[in-house]
Amino acid sequence: NAGVMQNPRHLVRRRGQEARLRCSPMKGHSHVYWYRQLPEEGLKFMVYLQKENIIDESGMPKERFSAEFPKEGPSILRIQQVVRGDSAAYFCASSPSAGERFFGPGTRLTVL
């Protein structure tokens, strides 16, 4: 059973471009969580999704950031018009229901 998959692993964008980060949860997992990790800081919750629904987006910046988890395909975290402050590692985690969350390897976004 493959673990949580994220791609790309590394992404470089120039200011003003769009970044699309993908997360494929573990097989049988219908809950996806996105977190952001800045250097020397802990993981910060961004958004929680189930298939086709956003359940909790309390950690998402109000502008430029969006997330989806369609019926088919991976979950997508989209950042429009990236700025240097968006540079971070973005992790997604999945869970089957209650309890354990399994994290992917992360996408490291660098904004030039």
Next chain:
Amino acid sequence: EDQVTQSPEALRLQEGESSSLNCSYTVSGLRGLFWYRQDPGKGPEFLFTLYSAGEEKEKERLKATLTKKESFLHITAPKPEDSATYLCAVQQGGANSKLTFGKGITLSVRP
């Protein structure tokens, strides 16, 4: 105001020198407390979930305990391969609610 505080920020041990990592929390209505290990450049790796005060869980050289205010991750006779950042997180609310993480403790074990 931090809800989850981990201490110390960094810890250096000699191989075989047992110690404990602390995670204190101030949230009310704790549903669960999670411990993860994170290696540089990788995603967090799940270690334990504790749900009630007095609960303990063990895995190899690691043992996690929980009280009403804090959790400890005890490392017995650590080895260099135990070097990593250890993260704790708390969960409030529903079964699928978000985790709130501390900043982590960076552990270095010297051979």
